[in-house]
Amino acid sequence: MEIDFRKGDGLIPVIVQDASTNEVLMMAYMNQEAWKETVRTKKACFWSRSRGKLWLKGETSGHFQEVKEMFLDCDGDTLLLKVDQKGGAACHTGYRSCFHQRYEEEGWKVFGKKIFDPREVYGT
Amino acid sequence: MEIDFRKGDGLIPVIVQDASTNEVLMMAYMNQEAWKETVRTKKACFWSRSRGKLWLKGETSGHFQEVKEMFLDCDGDTLLLKVDQKGGAACHTGYRSCFHQRYEEEGWKVFGKKIFDPREVYGT
Numbered sequence: 175m176e177i178d179f180r181k182g183d184g185l186i187p188v189i190v191q192d193a194s195t196n197e198v199l200m201m202a203y204m205n206q207e208a209w210k211e212t213v214r215t216k217k218a219c220f221w222s223r224s225r226g227k228l229w230l231k232g233e234t235s236g237h238f239q240e241v242k243e244m245f246l247d248c249d250g251d252t253l254l255l256k257v258d259q260k261g262g263a264a265c266h267t268g269y270r271s272c273f274h275q276r277y278e279e280e281g282w283k284v285f286g287k288k289i290f291d292p293r294e295v296y297g298t
Numbered sequence: 299m300e301i302d303f304r305k306g307d308g309l310i311p312v313i314v315q316d317a318s319t320n321e322v323l324m325m326a327y328m329n330q331e332a333w334k335e336t337v338r339t340k341k342a343c344f345w346s347r348s349r350g351k352l353w354l355k356g357e358t359s360g361h362f363q364e365v366k367e368m369f370l371d372c373d374g375d376t377l378l379l380k381v382d383q384k385g386g387a388a389c390h391t392g393y394r395s396c397f398h399q400r401y402e403e404e405g406w407k408v409f410g411k412k413i414f415d416p417r418e419v420y421g422t
Binding site: 196197200213245247249269271274276277 | 398
């Protein structure tokens with residue numbers, strides 16, 4: 175079995191999960207180069223679609239993701255990473271998980287609390 | 299906040315997680331119609347990219363996914379569903395999770411065991 179980068183025009187979706195709690199932290203994309211960097215360094219490295227370049231997660235915030243285990247799905251086109259999230263939060267907004275909006279009858283409500291203040295971490 | 303279906307040409311990736319264990323079971327895609335069906339029926343409904351039509355998960359196998367909670371990520375372009383997986387396995391190959399191949403130095407190795415025999419469930 176090989177990773178199939180063709181379906182997504184060279185990119186595959188990557189689910190990132192907390193290795194100890196199994197909480198889903200975020201989803202991002204890798205190209206082949208990001209995958210090789212991740213294997214080499216054991217730190218999660220993605221392809222930033224908005225910036226059009228390799229994105230070592232944590233390069234600005236210091237909140238790296240140490241990769242503990244990696245899984246490929248049955249048809250080879252999606253990855254799952256189990257990581258140790260440095261700094262306690264994966265989301266650039268300061269929440270632990272990017273999935274912090276919960277669907278309720280009235281719409282999406284914020285769920286969870288901020289771990290860090292993005293103004294302090296990113297200085298913006 | 300609204301789901302942003304535009305980035306993926308009308309489709310958004312959907313991560314499906316076991317509501318009780320937090321195990322990631324699979325990833326699939328929804329269009330707006332699949333999303334509305336999921337909200338209406340509280341059973342996971344996707345858009346099958348290969349078949350080009352709505353796909354009520356479990357319609358063939360009987361292994362429906364009862365949706366317990368739904369989360370949207372920070373930029374509104376990925377969904378996370380927490381489900382009760384009927385039949386005990388989400389993967390059409392009979393494994394509990396589609397992510398049953400683990401990366402090891404020699405390559406991808408099967409990890410986990412089959413819950414059902416796909417020949418019995420799908421009759422193929």
